Amino acid sequence: MRKKRSARKGSKSLPKQLQYRDQDRLFSSLEENLSKIQQEMGHSSDLVIRRIEAGTDPKHSVALVQIEGLVDDRRADEFLTKSIMVDSAPMDVETPFYDFVKENALSMSNVQLVSRWEELFHALLDGKTLVLGEGWPEALCADTAGGDKRPVTEPALQTVIRGPRDSFTETLSTNLALVRRRIKSSKLWVQSQQVGKMTRTEVAVLHLEGIADPDTVKEVIRKIRQINIDGVLESGYLEGFIQDKTRTPFPTVYNTERPDVIAGGLLEGRVAILMDNTPVALIVPTTFFQFLTSVEEYYQRWDIATATRILRFLIFTISLMGPSIYVAFKAFHPTLIPTELMVNLMAQREGVPFPAIVEAFLMEITFEILREAGIRTPRPLSTAVTIVGAIIIGETAIRAGLVTPSMVIVVSITAIASFATPSYSLANSARLIRFGLMLSAGLFGLLGLTLALIVLVAHMNSLRSFGTPYLIPVAPFVPRDQKDLFIRMPWEALSTRPRTARPLDDQRIPEGQDPEPTRDPKEDDPS
Amino acid sequence: MKRLLSVFLPLCLLTTGCWDYRELDNRAVVMGMGIDKAEDGRYRISFQIANPNRVAQQAGGQSGGGGPAGSPVTTYAVTGSNITEAIRKATENVPRQIFLAHQRLEVISEAVAREGIGPLLDVMERDPQGSIHIPVLVVRGGTTAEAVLSTLPPLEEIPATKIYDQLKTHEEMSGETYAVDVTEVLRALTQKGRQPVLPGVRLIGDPAVAENMETMEHALPLAKVKLDGMAMFNRDGKLVGWMNGAAARGLAFINNKIQNTVVHLDCKGRKKEVSVEIQRVKTSIRPRWNHGKWTFHIHLTGEGNVHEVNCPLNLEDPRILDRLETQLSREVSREVREAVRAAQGAGTDVLGLGEALHRERPDLWKRWEKDWHRRFPKVKVQVSSTFVLRRTGMRFNPHQKEQ
Numbered sequence: 001m002r003k004k005r006s007a008r009k010g011s012k013s014l015p016k017q018l019q020y021r022d023q024d025r026l027f028s029s030l031e032e033n034l035s036k037i038q039q040e041m042g043h044s045s046d047l048v049i050r051r052i053e054a055g056t057d058p059k060h061s062v063a064l065v066q067i068e069g070l071v072d073d074r075r076a077d078e079f080l081t082k083s084i085m086v087d088s089a090p091m092d093v094e095t096p097f098y099d100f101v102k103e104n105a106l107s108m109s110n111v112q113l114v115s116r117w118e119e120l121f122h123a124l125l126d127g128k129t130l131v132l133g134e135g136w137p138e139a140l141c142a143d144t145a146g147g148d149k150r151p152v153t154e155p156a157l158q159t160v161i162r163g164p165r166d167s168f169t170e171t172l173s174t175n176l177a178l179v180r181r182r183i184k185s186s187k188l189w190v191q192s193q194q195v196g197k198m199t200r201t202e203v204a205v206l207h208l209e210g211i212a213d214p215d216t217v218k219e220v221i222r223k224i225r226q227i228n229i230d231g232v233l234e235s236g237y238l239e240g241f242i243q244d245k246t247r248t249p250f251p252t253v254y255n256t257e258r259p260d261v262i263a264g265g266l267l268e269g270r271v272a273i274l275m276d277n278t279p280v281a282l283i284v285p286t287t288f289f290q291f292l293t294s295v296e297e298y299y300q301r302w303d304i305a306t307a308t309r310i311l312r313f314l315i316f317t318i319s320l321m322g323p324s325i326y327v328a329f330k331a332f333h334p335t336l337i338p339t340e341l342m343v344n345l346m347a348q349r350e351g352v353p354f355p356a357i358v359e360a361f362l363m364e365i366t367f368e369i370l371r372e373a374g375i376r377t378p379r380p381l382s383t384a385v386t387i388v389g390a391i392i393i394g395e396t397a398i399r400a401g402l403v404t405p406s407m408v409i410v411v412s413i414t415a416i417a418s419f420a421t422p423s424y425s426l427a428n429s430a431r432l433i434r435f436g437l438m439l440s441a442g443l444f445g446l447l448g449l450t451l452a453l454i455v456l457v458a459h460m461n462s463l464r465s466f467g468t469p470y471l472i473p474v475a476p477f478v479p480r481d482q483k484d485l486f487i488r489m490p491w492e493a494l495s496t497r498p499r500t501a502r503p504l505d506d507q508r509i510p511e512g513q514d515p516e517p518t519r520d521p522k523e524d525d526p527s
Numbered sequence: 528m529k530r531l532l533s534v535f536l537p538l539c540l541l542t543t544g545c546w547d548y549r550e551l552d553n554r555a556v557v558m559g560m561g562i563d564k565a566e567d568g569r570y571r572i573s574f575q576i577a578n579p580n581r582v583a584q585q586a587g588g589q590s591g592g593g594g595p596a597g598s599p600v601t602t603y604a605v606t607g608s609n610i611t612e613a614i615r616k617a618t619e620n621v622p623r624q625i626f627l628a629h630q631r632l633e634v635i636s637e638a639v640a641r642e643g644i645g646p647l648l649d650v651m652e653r654d655p656q657g658s659i660h661i662p663v664l665v666v667r668g669g670t671t672a673e674a675v676l677s678t679l680p681p682l683e684e685i686p687a688t689k690i691y692d693q694l695k696t697h698e699e700m701s702g703e704t705y706a707v708d709v710t711e712v713l714r715a716l717t718q719k720g721r722q723p724v725l726p727g728v729r730l731i732g733d734p735a736v737a738e739n740m741e742t743m744e745h746a747l748p749l750a751k752v753k754l755d756g757m758a759m760f761n762r763d764g765k766l767v768g769w770m771n772g773a774a775a776r777g778l779a780f781i782n783n784k785i786q787n788t789v790v791h792l793d794c795k796g797r798k799k800e801v802s803v804e805i806q807r808v809k810t811s812i813r814p815r816w817n818h819g820k821w822t823f824h825i826h827l828t829g830e831g832n833v834h835e836v837n838c839p840l841n842l843e844d845p846r847i848l849d850r851l852e853t854q855l856s857r858e859v860s861r862e863v864r865e866a867v868r869a870a871q872g873a874g875t876d877v878l879g880l881g882e883a884l885h886r887e888r889p890d891l892w893k894r895w896e897k898d899w900h901r902r903f904p905k906v907k908v909q910v911s912s913t914f915v916l917r918r919t920g921m922r923f924n925p926h927q928k929e930q
Contacts, residue, residue: 331548334556335628335656339688342556342629346579349552356550445547 025115030134034063040121052084060097062133070127072146080129080142098136110143122200149174155257157424160296167257168279172202175274175281178259179206183266187211191221195238195275199231202276203238206262211269213502216466220271220284234278242273242284244464249432251425252465254286261295269503271466285468287500288460289485291426292316297488305488313486315417319430322414323360324441324449326407331356332445348404357442359403363411364435366392371415468500552579555623558600559687561672562647563636565606570639570647572613573604573673574625575687582684599684602677602738610650627656631687632694633663633709634672634728640665640758640766644725645716651709659713662694662706664728665758665766674734678752681745690752694726697754702779702788703772704754716764719896720881724778727769729755761875762900768873770866777866780827780859781878783810790831792854794838802835803855805914812883820907823880825863827912831855836925843923848916856912863910871904880906 027033034049041047046068053061062084066076084101102111112128114120115138124130127145152174155167168175176190187209194200203224207217223242232238239253240246256262257279262272265283273282292312297305334342354362370389377385397403414434421427433456440448463470473481481498483489495509555576565571581599603620607613614625633651635644644663651657666672680689698705704726715723730737732750756771757778770778779785785808791799808829815822833842833851841847870877881899885892895902 330551334551334554334626339556339558339629339631342551343577343579343582346551346554346556346577347582349550350580352552355548357548442548 024117026117026120026132026137026139028135028137030061030063030132030136033132033139034065036117037065037120037124040117050081052081060133062101062131065124065130065132066144067124067127070125070147071129071144072127075146076129076142076144080131080144084131098133101131101133102140112141112143113138114141115139125200152178158256158258158261158294158422160294160299162299163296164258164260166259168259168274168281170277170279172204172274172276175259175279176204176206179262179266179272179274182259182263183208188266191217193221193224195224195227196229196231199233201232203232204274206266206272206274208266208269211497211503211505212266212271213269213504216285216501217271219466220273224273232275235273235275235280235282238273238275239282242282244466245462248459248463249429250288250460250463250470251291251423251429252286252463252470254283254290254423255280255425256283257281258295264295264298267508268497269501269505271501285466285501287465287468287472288426288470289474290500291423292421294422302488302490306486309488310486312420312422315420316426316430319414319417319421319427320434321437321441321449321453322410322417323364323407323434324437325446326410327356327360327438328441328445328449331442345404345406348406351401352404353402356407357438359407360411360438360442361435363403363407364414364438367411367415368431468502472500473498549624553623554626555621556626557630558685559632559634559676559690560610560627560630561602561604561634561636561676562610562639563604563671563673564638564642567606569606569608570610570613571604571606571673572610573602573676574614574617574621575600575602575676575685576621577685598679600686602673604673610647627654628658630658630661631685631691632661634666634675634690635663635725636666636672637669637758637766639672640725640760643764644712644723644760644766645764648709648713648716652713659709662691662708663712663725664690664694665725667727667729667755667758667769670730670734674737675728675730675752677738678730678732678734678750679738680752681748686752690728693752693754698784699786700788701776702785703776704757705779705782705784715760716762718882719762719899720876720883720885720892721879722762722875722877723760723764724770724782724877725758725760726754727756727758729753757877759870759873759875759877761873767875768869770869773862774865774869777862777864778870778877780808780863781810781812781825781866783808789834790855790858792851792858794836794840797838800836800838801833801840801851803831803851803916804834805829805831805855805859812878812880814880814884814887817907821884822907822909823883825867825878825908825910827856827859827863827910827914829859829912829914830917831914832917833919837927839925839927841924842919852914852916855914855916859912859914860910863912864908867908867910871906871908874900874904876900876903880908 027036038047038049048064048066048068050064051061052064064076064080102113112123114123114130120130120139120141123139123141127143127147128141129144131140131142149171150169152166152169154165158167166178168178180188185208189207189209191205193203193205195203205217205220205224220242224238227238227241229237229241235255239251239255243252245252254265262274262281262283266272270283270285273284275281293309294312297309300308329337330345337345349356352359370385373385373389374382394408398405398408418427418431421430437449437452440452442448444451457471460470461475469476472478473485478499480496481500483493484498488494492509492513492515495511495513496506497503497508555574556579557574558577559575561573561575563571563573578597578599578601581597603617605613605616605620607616614627617625633647635647639647651661652659666675675690676686678686680686683689683692694704694706697703707723707725712723712725715721729752730750731753732748734750737750756769757775758766759768759770761767776785776788779788785805788805790803790805792801792803794800806829808827810825810827813824813826815824831852836842840851867878876899880903881892881896884895
């Protein structure tokens with residue numbers, strides 16, 4: 001008995017708005033509509049309602065409803081308010097007022113009719129201006145979306161020396177335009193959907209029709225549609241939902257803030273995911289090696305690009321295993337260190353209280369703290385952090401005999417290598433794995449390090465990014481794609497798209513594009 | 528299965544200790560080892576242990592007082608019946624674990640070498656830490672290996688390193704003595720066609736002064752270690768004789784150890800007026816059946832560059848150069864012959880003639896193998912050499928004119 005009553009009480013206390021949301025249409029009375037909107041929005045202060053008398057007839061009054069800040073004020077004023085007030089003055093009496101406004105008065109390009117409450121609120125919150133009138137069956141929605149947006153600026157994370165300087169902003173339409181401007185083809189298809197029950201964030205899936213694998217496109221759209229969450233605030237949310245495997249330190253979705261990287265990915269047959277409110281876009285499928293490449297390699301000469309690429313593999317190796325190799329050599333295999341160096345290292349170690357492995361952990365953790373502090377400290381304080389960090393690590397710790405200078409060198413080189421990794425997300429993975437490798441090297445020396453690496457490679461081999469093996473084209477070995485892996489062949493040799501994304505159309509550059517010297521027409525002359 | 532693994536794998540990690548983990552500052556790095564005869568007939572083995580602080584201090588010139596300047600090395604001597612026993616016994620004196628992997632050389636006293644070097648080398652090969660590629664030297668002149676090892680050198684910090692570098696440089700620039708490492712000795716001891724040789728080393732000066740830090744403060748060293756000749760061993764690994772000077776270099780010629788050396792030639796009746804640098808020497812040993820006897824032909828080919836001329840010679844004249852070439856070949860052959868004479872005199876085949884015969888006539892070698900040490904001193908050896916002069920340096924004719 002009690003249970004029943006409480007249950008009934010619960011349904012009664014359910015907010016009123018939920019009960020009519022799905023079914024109910026707009027009222028015919030303007031006042032009633034307006035009060036409902038106000039009630040629904042909780043009388044929020046940024047809700048703006050303007051009443052306008054159109055023409056002379058007091059019955060012909062309309063109300064404009066919009067949300068402050070989401071609308072482009074200039075557009076709303078110029079095209080909407082003015083057109084209703086001025087244009088409807090010499091109104092034809094025969095035509096009903098509603099039809100007249102709908103047909104003639106609104107000089108906006110994009111006007112929709114909404115009759116349901118749900119649609120009305122969606123339109124209102126998307127930045128549209130609602131035009132409501134007495135006795136109207138529907139509300140007119142004029143697209144006045146606008147408001148403040150950040151301009152296109154230089155990329156903050158993925159910088160290049162040679163290459164375009166624009167990067168994505170928080171506005172999806174701007175970002176889409178940045179990509180469109182690069183690929184002016186009707187084959188660039190954009191499929192949008194909204195994610196998040198509360199946030200209703202616009203997510204756009206881009207692909208090149210006829211090149212991208214249709215199954216991958218379908219899979220991406222399906223996975224995004226399946227996301228059921230109250231809100232997505234950054235593309236990291238999407239990444240978490242669409243990746244093939246969560247329990248891995250490695251990223252299986254590539255992210256970038258550079259439109260040229262997105263365009264490059266699309267041309268290789270990959271699928272790009274752009275999201276509103278974030279400058280970070282995603283590309284799938286991806287491979288481990290994509291995280292080690294930088295766009296600039298395609299803008300530079302191929303030999304230089306190749307050298308940089310090889311350097312980058314070295315950088316990644318150092319950032320992954322710098323301290324662990326050092327610890328393993330020092331504590332387990334001094335046989336392998338050249339004598340002079342070893343005597344030198346021994347001298348440094350005299351009087352240092354901690355074993356090498358503890359020392360390595362101490363220094364690494366100290367560095368991580370400094371790094372984190374560097375990111376989180378308020379700008380004005382960051383100099384202080386740098387000074388304190390440099391003095392503590394560089395000078396005092398060694399002077400005090402707490403750590404050996406060589407360990408500081410190793411940790412510093414590792415840190416620099418970590419910064420030099422082109423992808424921030426992979427650098428983060430390397431940071432995490434580094435500690436594991438240090439532990440195994442500290443326990444079992446090079447033997448432990450080797451075992452840990454074997455496990456690591458086996459794990460990487462088990463990863464998939466939208467069905468693409470993570471280590472392709474090394475494992476499985478694709479001979480054709482070696483041309484753009486450790487070496488970046490000259491452009492005319494990159495004639496086929498990589499198998500990574502399983503493109504429908506392999507051919508990228510037709511035959512016979514090898515550059516040849518400009519011919520002197522006189523030489524062809526037989527005389 | 529997976530669950531079982533996930534329990535046991537972390538256990539393996541957490542319940543075991545740190546396998547083989549040993550900090551650098553818990554190791555005593557042996558730079559060199561000296562082996563002498565103790566009074567009771569056992570071995571007296573000295574370990575030269577690097578003193579990392581001193582070495583680094585001198586090398587890097589570290590600022591800030593690192594205590595008083597001390598010797599860069601400390602030599603501990605222990606008596607034991609073999610090396611293994613000595614290493615374990617050394618812990619009585621040394622606070623750290625003896626670490627042999629960075630050993631630079633092994634010095635053996637002449638008395639020990641005459642008794643046989645065989646028993647000293649097994650551990651070098653068997654111990655995973657032992658280095659088989661370190662040179663072995665024999666001390667001449669009655670001084671102990673310990674004294675040689677403790678002589679503080681003026682240029683280097685660590686005596687063992689100094690002797691090692693000296694040996695390598697000498698081998699490269701002169702070839703009169705050359706480094707022989709443990710594997711080479713062992714190989715020579717296990718086969719009958721070649722007997723081992725080892726470079727000799729001699730302490731000049733007072734051993735008591737030599738190990739004092741004060742030696743390093745003198746511009747003219749009070750004591751120094753000098754390389755001197757090659758020791759010949761018989762097939763039992765016992766020292767049977769020495770090769771000195773020209774004979775020692777002749778040995779290096781035969782064993783293809785010459786990288787670069789200088790031969791001095793007489794000119795117009797005056798001794799050693801022309802110096803020729805020799806490179807790219809190749810030696811071949813061929814046994815030939817000749818007049819009912821086996822004769823070993825040792826033939827050398829090589830190139831020479833005129834390096835110094837102190838008598839008036841017209842080097843633009845090809846005939847003069849031809850004459851110099853003949854002279855050079857004759858001089859080299861003479862040295863080689865001296866080596867052969869010394870080896871046959873000592874009765875040990877350090878030249879590898881047996882090896883050459885083994886290669887040429889394996890069937891014959893099978894019959895001769897057993898009494899090769901008796902046959903070797905009597906075999907006939909013929910030496911010939913062909914040298915070509917390639918360059919005359921930065922100028923043709925010497926500034927000295929004919930008078």
